[in-house]
Amino acid sequence: MSFIRAYLRASTKEQDATRARQDLVRFAEERGLRIASYHIENESGATLHRPELQKLIADAYEGDVILLEQVDRLSRLNSDDWNKLRADLKAKRLRIVALDLPTSWTMAGGDADAFTSRMFEAINDMLLDMLAAIARKDYEDRRRRSAQGIERAKLAGLYKGRSEDAELLFRVEEALRAGLSWGKTIKTVGCSRATVAKVAQRVRTADPTAN
Template identity: 30%
Template structure:
């Protein structure tokens, strides 16, 4: 009997597996099992090197569905993501994303459909890597800024109305070209907050750091 497995990579305190499961259910998915990797860096650790990432390759069978929040959960960079997606498809596993409801499987044999599917996989993997690099750059900038100032004497501004996990979701959906209204619906944030984050992504990350979030 086929099953749907949610793979949740949890790298921060706010990015809980329960939160990702709630998002999946809100998007209409029925999840049979949740596999979670905690405290694992998504930008430095390949999927096969993660404790539970290895388990996915052992447990998933043809006809099963692998559900992930976004394709960046399936690798550390462009090559890792595309290789893993294609390997799962070769095994007959269907891959679906919670954000934007994308679906990838290897059932088609039409050359044109295969070319379009593979091009889309490559495009999404490239966006995931670009977003990861942008986040790392924003974090480096925040760290350097923190080092150059005495935070106890700097006005921190208004406390952000979003958490680290919500910011991550907003950035991922922006990278997927989702609209502000759709992002607000998924995250529970106001549309104005989403627009402010979109206008200054690095500033949004720095605001969280200023408040120790």
């Protein structure tokens, strides 16, 4: 008998790592399944040094399911680190089920015949590698845009934040400049209202015509 183990992650302390918990619960309940454990942490997906993820892998039994909201919650790793993580998961034959990867949903029940299971496992391995590569590229693109945005802010005398908050602040600024409301920005980025207020003030100072 396999267990469903939910993994929820957010990149910074300000973000709500439990945001998708109800979506995972709903997914499991619709299939008559129950989540046996939750592993929640605020760590970057670009590093392998994630205590809760490592605890999950260590505690899991062969054939258990790791349930995710999105593949990028598991990995924004570079190629070498992703291959290491994949090897650890393979060693215990852990099955990855992600809400954003419908082909993986069949793996949640574990009641498919041997041929179907192997077919879906092969498809999901390919798609996982592809989505992990996309997540890494998105991470690198965000870091580059964040660095560019910070440099512009420094030149304007606006940026005084800590380096570890740079990506979060830039994502909030991107959302506001794209016209998202404060509430939508908080939900999309996963930050506090105070953070949105701070960035909104900076945006207005830099561009008095901005909304």
